[in-house]
Each structure stands twice: as structure tokens, then as C-alpha cells.
Amino acid sequence: MKKIIIALIVSLIVVTMGLAPIMSYAADETEATKLVPIPVPVPLKIYPSDDATLSEVCKLMRNGTKVVLEVKSLSTNDNRAIMKFRLHSVEPVEIEKVEAEKRDVILHLFVCGATNELEIEIRPFLPRQSWDEESVSWYENDGEPWEYGGGKVSGPVITTFTVSEADIGKWIEVKLTHKQWQKLAPNGLLGGAGLVLKAVDEDCQWEKRSAKFKSNNTSTGKKPYITFE
Numbered sequence: 598m599k600k601i602i603i604a605l606i607v608s609l610i611v612v613t614m615g616l617a618p619i620m621s622y623a624a625d626e627t628e629a630t631k632l633v634p635i636p637v638p639v640p641l642k643i644y645p646s647d648d649a650t651l652s653e654v655c656k657l658m659r660n661g662t663k664v665v666l667e668v669k670s671l672s673t674n675d676n677r678a679i680m681k682f683r684l685h686s687v688e689p690v691e692i693e694k695v696e697a698e699k700r701d702v703i704l705h706l707f708v709c710g711a712t713n714e715l716e717i718e719i720r721p722f723l724p725r726q727s728w729d730e731e732s733v734s735w736y737e738n739d740g741e742p743w744e745y746g747g748g749k750v751s752g753p754v755i756t757t758f759t760v761s762e763a764d765i766g767k768w769i770e771v772k773l774t775h776k777q778w779q780k781l782a783p784n785g786l787l788g789g790a791g792l793v794l795k796a797v798d799e800d801c802q803w804e805k806r807s808a809k810f811k812s813n814n815t816s817t818g819k820k821p822y823i824t825f826e
């Protein structure tokens with residue numbers, strides 16, 4: 598009996614010693630969490646308030662509520678995609694908003710179609726009129742012809758990127774450095790006019806070159822968005 602009691606005491610000591618480091622570690626962890634809370638950054642992920650495809654061949658067609666955006670190069674049948682981000686309307690991130698103006702922007706696009714390799718350029722889309730996705734077309738906005746006609750873009754090329762068939766079903770990221778995307782201000786990205794994605798070489802004569810992206814109207818969680826780094 599004595600032996601059994603001694604054995605029990607010994608095993609109790611061994612178990613307690615074994616657990617001791619774990620317990621104190623756990624206590625330290627709790628303590629550390631209490632004393633130095635780890636800040637959780639507010640993700641600044643902004644979806645386009647408006648986006649649409651402008652169709653050269655159907656100049657009056659309003660495509661802004663379709664689930665797909667298309668950039669295409671084909672003779673008289675080019676397509677351009679326009680998007681607008683209302684950065685200043687994002688309320689829950691007041692501090693990050695200010696910070697965002699000093700950071701690079703990453704445009705995230707989900708590729709849902711591609712025919713032949715297409716090089717795409719991003720430019721500011723700065724028509725004098727304001728526009729919204731429900732009433733915009735290649736030729737006009739809300740019944741008013743574009744001042745320049747044809748959704749024409751005159752701003753500088755911000756950056757270019759290439760989409761090919763290998764990108765179908767994947768997210769692609771296009772980085773606009775702080776310097777580049779500031780060219781869109783004050784009436785561009787920040788002011789809400791927007792940007793346009795168009796083929797570098799429009800009017801392709803021999804073969805269709807096209808890239809399709811999910812739009813802000815998709816319900817699949819694959820909407821385009823921008824983030825900041």
C-alpha cells in the first residue's frame with residue numbers, strides 16, 4: 598500500500614512537472630494578448646461602384662449590368678471596359694483612406710475568358726459628363742452623346758498588362774504605383790470618374806483578341822476590386 602502511495606505521489610510530481618511549462622506558456626500567452634493586443638488591420642477592399650463594357654459595334658447598347666466585362670480588339674468591333682471606384686464614399690475606413698492616397702493600388706480582376714493573347718492598357722476615363730453603369734454606352738451616357746464621341750479616352754497610359762488563355766479561371770493583379778494612379782486624380786480614381794481598359798492595338802484585322810473579366814454585377818464573389826499596399 599505504501600509503495601502504491603509513493604508511486605502515486607511520484608507520478609503526480611512527474612505529471613505536474615511535465616505540465617508546468619505548458620501551463621505557464623499558456624498563462625504567458627494570455628497575459629501577452631492582454632497586455633499587447635495585436636492590431637487587426639481593416640482591409641481596404643473596394644469594388645467598382647460602376648463598371649460596363651462599351652461596344653463599338655453596338656454603340657447604343659447598355660452593358661453595365663451584365664456579369665462580364667470584355668476588352669476586345671477586332672476591326673470595327675472593339676470593346677472597352679470602364680470602371681469607377683468611389684474611394685471617398687468608403688466610410689468605415691477614414692484613416693486608411695488618407696493612408697491609401699500615399700500607397701500603391703492593386704487592381705484584381707477575375708479572368709473568365711480569353712481568346713488569343715491580348716495586351717491591355719489602362720488609361721484614365723475622364724469624360725466631361727458624369728456617368729453610371731446603367732445608362733452608359735460607347736456612344737452616349739443617359740441619352741447624351743459623349744462630348745468626345747465613342748467613349749473616347751485622351752488620358753495618358755497608366756500601365757499595361759497581358760491576358761492569355763492560361764489566365765482563364767484565375768485572378769490577375771495589376772499594380773498601379775502611387776505615382777501612376779495619382780495621374781487619375783483629382784477627377785479619376787479618387788474623384789470617381791474612373792479608368793478604361795482597352796486593347797493596346799485596337800482594330801485587329803485578322804483574328805479576334807479578347808479578354809473577359811467578371812464584373813461588379815456577378816454574384817459569384819469574383820467581382821473586380823482594388824486594394825492598397
Ligand SMILES: [Ca+2]
Nearest residue numbers: 648661662730
Ligand atoms: Ca456593372
Ligand SMILES: [Ca+2]
Nearest residue numbers: 672673675800
Ligand atoms: Ca475599331
